[in-house]
Amino acid sequence: MPLKIVDGWIKNIKQIKSPYYNDRPEDQPISLLVIHNISLPPKQYGGPYVEQLFTGKLDPNAHPYFAEIYQLQVSSHLFIRRDGEIIQFVPFDKRAWHAGKSIFAGKENCNDFSIGIEIEGCDTENFTEIQYQQLAIVTKLLQQTYLIKHITGHSDIAPTRKTDPGPYFDWQYYRSLINHHKQIDLMTTQLRLIRDELQRLTLWQPSPPVAEAFLSEQPFALDTMQPYEWLQWIFIPRMQALIDANAELPKFALHPYFEEAFKQQEIDVNDLLALIKQLDELSTNQRVSD
Numbered sequence: 001m002p003l004k005i006v007d008g009w010i011k012n013i014k015q016i017k018s019p020y021y022n023d024r025p026e027d028q029p030i031s032l033l034v035i036h037n038i039s040l041p042p043k044q045y046g047g048p049y050v051e052q053l054f055t056g057k058l059d060p061n062a063h064p065y066f067a068e069i070y071q072l073q074v075s076s077h078l079f080i081r082r083d084g085e086i087i088q089f090v091p092f093d094k095r096a097w098h099a100g101k102s103i104f105a106g107k108e109n110c111n112d113f114s115i116g117i118e119i120e121g122c123d124t125e126n127f128t129e130i131q132y133q134q135l136a137i138v139t140k141l142l143q144q145t146y147l148i149k150h151i152t153g154h155s156d157i158a159p160t161r162k163t164d165p166g167p168y169f170d171w172q173y174y175r176s177l178i179n180h181h182k183q184i185d186l187m188t189t190q191l192r193l194i195r196d197e198l199q200r201l202t203l204w205q206p207s208p209p210v211a212e213a214f215l216s217e218q219p220f221a222l223d224t225m226q227p228y229e230w231l232q233w234i235f236i237p238r239m240q241a242l243i244d245a246n247a248e249l250p251k252f253a254l255h256p257y258f259e260e261a262f263k264q265q266e267i268d269v270n271d272l273l274a275l276i277k278q279l280d281e282l283s284t285n286q287r288v289s290d
């Protein structure tokens with residue numbers, strides 16, 4: 001089920017309210033994501049201690065390290081566990097206390113205008129695949145909801161104090177996942193526009209061609225289907241299945257065939273051809289621009 005933000009909280013994930021937050025300054029809209037790592041005790045995973053720290057309930061006697069930190073008043077908006085579980089502590093419209101003394105692009109106090117995401121981990125070990133997947137999903141959700149202009153690491157905004165998310169956090173992979181999500185969104189929209197245009201041209205059919213037509217081994221099933229039939233009954237469903245499976249999308253070039261095939265069309269297919277050309281471009285765009 002796609003995640004949704006209501007009143008600053010992601011619906012249907014675990015919520016543990018932290019007392020450590022306050023209002024954001026009114027002139028500081030959310031514009032930054034800050035990625036962190038944390039594990040308590042350091043390099044140990046799965047325990048309840050991060051939740052306890054962010055809610056002021058850490059027992060100083062439970063571990064020698066805790067005696068040093070249990071009085072810290074810290075929190076983050078989100079915490080992503082090794083198994084991908086996402087926990088929210090502070091609503092996004094409030095200011096969580098994750099960055100401390102910090103500066104980004106000349107602006108101090110990054111807590112004022114950022115959302116903090118803690119990934120369960122440390123500076124000396126890889127993060128898990130599901131953590132990257134979940135991080136990319138929440139990043140997309142936050143980008144859709146707030147005007148996020150930049151994503152950075154804690155070590156970039158507090159370089160003398162902090163090292164997280166550390167050298168094992170794979171920024172390149174994270175950014176490739178964000179791009180993949182963007183490409184999928186753009187592709188979904190483009191396929192919808194093509195369907196709408198086919199409907200407008202009354203080329204969208206209520207029922208499929210005969211079963212044998214699907215057995216064609218020709219490209220575009222050109223011996224058994226009209227070009228628009230192939231779009232509707234083969235290409236679009238196939239793309240939709242890949243999108244639903246969150247799979248890598250293929251690169252393709254449909255426009256040359258359609259331009260040729262539509263030469264004899266009586267109706268005006270220029271808009272449709274333009275949409276198909278854009279679709280080709282989306283498929284070959286490795287990096288979808290911001």
Ligand SMILES: [Zn+2]
Nearest residue numbers: 036037154164
């Ligand atoms: Zn941090």
